[in-house]
Amino acid sequence: MGRVERSFEIGCEVPPLVKSMNQEAINLFEGSSGQIGPSQFTDDDAARETLGTDSTVASGRMSLAFALEMLRHYFSSKIFNHTGMVDLRFLRPVRPGDTITFRGTISEISQEANGSKITVEIKAENQNGDTTAIGKGSAVVPNAFLAPEE
Secondary structure, three states: OOOOOEOOOOOOEEEEEEEEOOHHHHHHHHHHOOOOOOOOOOOHHHHHHHHOOOOOOEOHHHHHHHHHHHHHHHHOHHHHHHHOEEEEEEOOOEOOOOEEEEEEEEEEEEEEOOEEEEEEEEEEEOOOOOEEEEEEEEEEEEHHHEOOOO
């Protein structure tokens, strides 16, 4: 597949990523890290004991993985896997049954030695419009992938 030239402008929106959370997905995610045994993420009793909540929650690492996925799709894995990063702050628990929408808006563009660093403000919201996480992500897009300046 050939190189795709793109323009980036402050204020442009990243295509949103929507994820439906369920306990099975949470369990699979936690199991992929080698975690064995009940935890606040996989067991209601452990969640009550550890967090004082009535049910499990998804780990922040899950939201982080989804924010990374959104930017990997936007910038392309070829670019994002080499120069991308995401920094999130978790504000509200994500629970089984929630639908989380990850959105991004380009907030800054700065010149780097071999391209442009594109910074994206990230916000995750549940189906009720409650913000569950906020942060920033970025990637350095090489000059060869940028549309020629006019």
